[in-house]
Amino acid sequence: MITTEAILLRRREMRETSLLVVAYTPDCGKVHGLVKGVRGARAAVPWYLEPMTRQAIVLYERRRSNLGLISSFDLIDPFDGIRRDFVRLSYGTFCLELVDQMTEIGDPHPEIYRLLLSVLRSLAEGADPAAVARFLEVHLLQIQGVLPDPGALRLSPGGRLSLERMLTMRWEELRRLALSPPVAAELRLKLQGLLDGVLERELRSRRFLLQTGCERGIDRPALPARSAA
Structure with missing residues (x-):
């Protein structure tokens, strides 16, 4: 037990x-x-x-x-701050699927649990959803030992600086992380390529983010709050 x-x-x-x-x-x-x-x-x-x-x-x-x-x-x-907003809920679903697909049964990594908890808390407390998703991708790749050195990724100066900041910042500071639209798009494409090579499949939640416009920053209506039973 x-x-x-x-x-x-x-x-x-x-x-x-x-x-x-x-x-x-x-x-x-x-x-x-x-x-x-x-x-x-x-x-x-x-x-x-x-x-x-x-x-x-x-x-x-x-x-x-x-x-x-x-x-x-x-x-x-229950992370109610995520559930009340369509965009945050969509990104939260992506984060769950990514962790699910990047991990194996019976292979404990306490740092992955702390990482996912920090990500969901930050989403619930109003952090930039796209920046939170990139943060999770970067750290999962790093924990799994498949993240190349930032200098080998051929990023723009702004992209490399943002990546290095994500790797060195404290997880508790995540809610203050912000990425400019060009840097966010650059990192999304670069990290997606790395993840696709590891997973060898497309995440349904990522496709949903693109189809609904969430990755492009389009505003969506908030979902009604859940009443406690």
Whole structure:
């Protein structure tokens, strides 16, 4: 039995009353957990089990299986500041998918958990969504050991300076990070090329960002606030 924090990355229904949850934890890395008895025949899944929530969970690991059993959840942070805004929600979804695709089950990296937590907090508190996404991309590539030296990326002086700043700044300062539109576009294309080489697939959430205009800074309507059950 392991008691740990977790950020829910995604979920899907299993059987009649169960859920399969994929979460990232500081202690175990990415985990797959079965949650039993959370759905009735006609009842909706409780909103607090949605992706992009920070939880305290109790996880029972199984021998010879990557699928554990999650017996309890205790909501810590729903990141409401993200959920009320279409653009922030779209970028938050991208961040979850990126972490999901860049990590393996049972390979703990506490720094990735802290990184994702800092990113979601910054999005919820009003940070520039595009700058936050670039920050996450840079640090995931660095943690995985596949980020080239900034001098080898053939960036403009402004792009190289911004990249070096992202690599050296404290994560707590992320909410103050801002990128000019030309630098943001340059870094997005350069980092996307690096990530595509690692993942060998296109992220659906990235395509959604482009299709909806979020990456171009087009304003979108805010989503209604969720009322607590």
